Amino acid sequence: xxxxxxxxxxxxxxxxxxxxxxxxxxxxxxxxxxxxxxxxxxxxxxxxxxxxxxxxxxxxxxxxxxxxxxxxxxxxxxxxxxxxxxxxxxxxxxxxxxxxxxxxxxxxxxxxxxxxxxxxxxxxxxxxxxxxxxxxxxxxxxxxxxxxxxxxxxxxxxxxxxxxxxxxxxxxxxxxxxxxxxxxxxxxxxxxxxxxxxxxxxxxxxxxxxxxxxxxxxxxxxxxxxxxxxxxxxxxxxxxxxxxxxxxxxxxxxxxxxxxxxxxxxxxxxxxxxxxxxxxxxxxxxxxxxxxxxxxxxxxxxxxxxxxxxxxxxxxxxxxxxxxxxxxxxxxxxxxxxxxxxxxxxxxxxxxxxxxxxxxxxxxxxxxxxxxxxxxxxxxxxxxxxxxxxxxx
Amino acid sequence: xxxxxxxxxxxxxxxxxxxxxxxxxxxxxxxxxxxxxxxxxxxxxxxxxxxxxxxxxxxxxxxxxxxxxxxxxxxxxxxxxxxxxxxxxxxxxxxxxxxxxxxxxxxxxxxxxxxxxxxxxxxxxxxxxxxxxxxxxxxxxxxxxxxxxxxxxxxxxxxxxxxxxxxxxxxxxxxxxxxxxxxxxxxxxxxxxxxxxxxxxxxxxxxxxxxxxxxxxxxxxxxxxxxxxxxxxxxxxxxxxxxxxxxxxxxxxxxxxxxxxxxxx
Numbered sequence: 001x002x003x004x005x006x007x008x009x010x011x012x013x014x015x016x017x018x019x020x021x022x023x024x025x026x027x028x029x030x031x032x033x034x035x036x037x038x039x040x041x042x043x044x045x046x047x048x049x050x051x052x053x054x055x056x057x058x059x060x061x062x063x064x065x066x067x068x069x070x071x072x073x074x075x076x077x078x079x080x081x082x083x084x085x086x087x088x089x090x091x092x093x094x095x096x097x098x099x100x101x102x103x104x105x106x107x108x109x110x111x112x113x114x115x116x117x118x119x120x121x122x123x124x125x126x127x128x129x130x131x132x133x134x135x136x137x138x139x140x141x142x143x144x145x146x147x148x149x150x151x152x153x154x155x156x157x158x159x160x161x162x163x164x165x166x167x168x169x170x171x172x173x174x175x176x177x178x179x180x181x182x183x184x185x186x187x188x189x190x191x192x193x194x195x196x197x198x199x200x201x202x203x204x205x206x207x208x209x210x211x212x213x214x215x216x217x218x219x220x221x222x223x224x225x226x227x228x229x230x231x232x233x234x235x236x237x238x239x240x241x242x243x244x245x246x247x248x249x250x251x252x253x254x255x256x257x258x259x260x261x262x263x264x265x266x267x268x269x270x271x272x273x274x275x276x277x278x279x280x281x282x283x284x285x286x287x288x289x290x291x292x293x294x295x296x297x298x299x300x301x302x303x304x305x306x307x308x309x310x311x312x313x314x315x316x317x318x319x320x321x322x323x324x325x326x327x328x329x330x331x332x333x334x335x336x337x338x339x340x341x342x343x344x345x346x347x348x349x350x351x352x353x354x355x356x357x358x359x360x361x362x363x364x365x366x367x368x369x370x371x372x373x374x375x376x377x378x379x380x381x382x383x384x385x386x387x388x389x390x391x392x393x
Numbered sequence: 394x395x396x397x398x399x400x401x402x403x404x405x406x407x408x409x410x411x412x413x414x415x416x417x418x419x420x421x422x423x424x425x426x427x428x429x430x431x432x433x434x435x436x437x438x439x440x441x442x443x444x445x446x447x448x449x450x451x452x453x454x455x456x457x458x459x460x461x462x463x464x465x466x467x468x469x470x471x472x473x474x475x476x477x478x479x480x481x482x483x484x485x486x487x488x489x490x491x492x493x494x495x496x497x498x499x500x501x502x503x504x505x506x507x508x509x510x511x512x513x514x515x516x517x518x519x520x521x522x523x524x525x526x527x528x529x530x531x532x533x534x535x536x537x538x539x540x541x542x543x544x545x546x547x548x549x550x551x552x553x554x555x556x557x558x559x560x561x562x563x564x565x566x567x568x569x570x571x572x573x574x575x576x577x578x579x580x581x582x583x584x585x586x587x588x589x590x591x592x593x594x595x596x597x598x599x600x601x602x603x604x605x606x607x608x609x610x611x612x613x614x615x616x617x618x619x620x621x622x623x624x625x626x627x628x629x630x631x632x633x634x635x636x637x638x639x640x641x642x643x644x645x646x647x648x649x650x651x652x653x654x655x656x657x658x
Contacts, residue, residue, distance in 0.1 A: 016530075016533065017530060018501060018528045018529065018530060018533070019457075019528060019530065020457060020458040020527040020528050020552065021527070021531075021551065021552040021553060021554055021557065021576070022458060022552070022554050022556075022576060022579065022581075024530075024556075024557070024561075025554075025556040025557070025558070163461075163464055163468070164454065164455065164468075169455065173455055173457055176457050177457065177458075177460070177581045180457075180458060180579065180580065180581050181579060181580050181581060181584070182579070183554075183556050183579045184556075184579075278506075279505075280502045280505055280506060281500075281501050281502045281505065281528065282455070282502070283455075283457075284457075284528070291502065291506065293506065294476040294477055294478070294503060294506060294507075295453075295477070295502040295503035295504070295505065295506030295507065296453065296454040296471060296503065297454045297455050297502070298454075
């Protein structure tokens with residue numbers, strides 16, 4: 001049993017490339033080249049250099065003393081929030097912009113939910129002087145105004161997605177349509193481990209730097225590369241894929257995936273895909289997704305725009321189905337209170353997405369000598385207005 | 394015994410139609426639009442007015458390959474209450490009144506949830522002749538579903554685009570047994586403003602490949618001129634968005650005016 005992708009592009013029964021023929025040449029070109037390009041010494045060199053000098057990697061692995069005392073266990077925070085642009089998303093956009101250049105593409109499109117991936121894409125496009133179009137749900141544009149402004153400053157064109165639920169799912173549809181209309185010069189930088197093969201694998205490989213660093217950082221601090229637990233939130237699942245990547249096959253390391261329960265898993269306003277989802281096809285991938293009995297994709301809900309997605313990446317569907325990862329659902333209220341707690345105890349204001357991961361400590365008891373790593377995927381600056389409104393600050 | 398199963402005993406209506414010595418006009422519409430119960434009368438009217446073949450759109454919440462017109466009609470149809478069950482129920486007596494080929498066009502997820510075999514079986518019972526499923530990849534179909542489609546006598550129609558390589562076109566031709574849906578340009582449905590040299594060259598290039606399956610052009614055909622251009626080198630053409638716009642403006646009546654404007658009959 002492997003928890004990683006097989007040579008046909010599937011994680012167990014999940015994955016594949018369920019795409020219209022119009023996308024086939026693009027996706028096939030990428031599939032044939034991505035591993036080859038990633039293995040080129042010049043690619044690796046440029047990728048590593050940019051991660052170091054531009055993103056600021058390695059990101060610290062920080063022992064959260066006061067949080068650990070409160071929950072009577074050893075908690076380390078992987079500080080992806082300290083990356084340039086404020087989240088893990090930039091690891092992937094750096095990788096993909098270098099990929100796009102090597103494929104001879106001149107125009108970049110992306111979808112975004114919370115705006116973090118949009119900002120990370122706009123950033124690397126500015127860096128490389130490439131045209132950038134970001135599709136964003138109309139509702140998300142309203143609730144993530146600072147990120148919209150950042151993208152504009154960075155020279156990107158932000159196009160509202162006005163169909164369906166007007167959130168991440170619909171922004172992704174619009175980006176895919178753009179790609180169908182511009183099949184030759186355009187590269188689509190997908191922001192998560194979703195979409196047709198090879199995207200889930202490619203994005204996971206670019207994010208794998210997170211667990212690669214955790215291994216040596218933990219070795220320095222604890223004398224072991226292996227934590228007992230790795231906790232990460234899952235919308236599409238890219239920060240989780242990166243934090244899990246080098247531990248996937250090592251079952252001594254337990255994986256916890258945290259989904260957004262919204263107003264409660266069974267409230268009708270939730271994004272807890274593992275509980276509410278069923279096997280199907282979304283955005284070109286066979287995976288678990290929230291849908292009606294009739295196979296129509298339903299509209300999820302979460303206070304966090306980054307987790308407001310009706311599917312999960314195929315890797316996570318496989319981790320769920322095989323029991324390799326434990327899936328936990330956290331409500332809006334639980335997440336918000338954990339965000340406030342981290343701010344007060346450690347002086348770190350997390351993104352609301354990340355706050356979901358921290359709420360696990362209220363639900364689950366760890367042993368005093370357990371080493372628990374939380375992937376602190378993003379910082380909370382973009383969510384300030386939501387925190388202000390919620391806590392009446 | 395006779396007229397019972399599959400292609401061996403009885404020639405599929407699509408193949409029969411393709412043998413006729415004329416250019417074929419095929420029309421797509423979203424089932425359940427503009428009103429839930431318009432499906433059957435639209436089909437009957439299209440046949441009465443000289444349409445050769447119909448693609449009945451099974452609406453989907455996230456139609457990736459479609460432009461705004463078909464997206465909106467799909468969303469409206471779903472709001473009207475269209476589901477796979479409802480569509481099959483509406484079509485149950487369609488073969489009492491309609492003889493032209495009927496194809497269901499839809500995205501894969503609703504079929505997957507219904508059960509691919511159950512879906513195919515139902516199509517055969519009703520007298521549906523073929524399926525077009527844009528997001529069911531050729532290789533997955535070939536490995537997992539071809540036998541099922543054939544068991545129920547269904548023709549699966551694949552798409553090609555100006556970007557499809559000749560090698561892949563020949564592969565698609567080899568596993569097709571009806572026609573090839575030739576997407577006119579790199580676009581979602583409902584875009585484009587007439588055909589230029591690029592399209593004409595592409596239509597000619599494909600015609601010169603001498604494929605086993607005839608080609609029917611879709612995407613960007615909206616009036617008499619584009620229909621004529623598209624069918625110069627191909628067997629027929631499919632109109633979708635332009636017809637849906639007509640339905641939006643006029644409802645499910647005056648279909649004769651639309652078909653006349655295309656065929657100039």
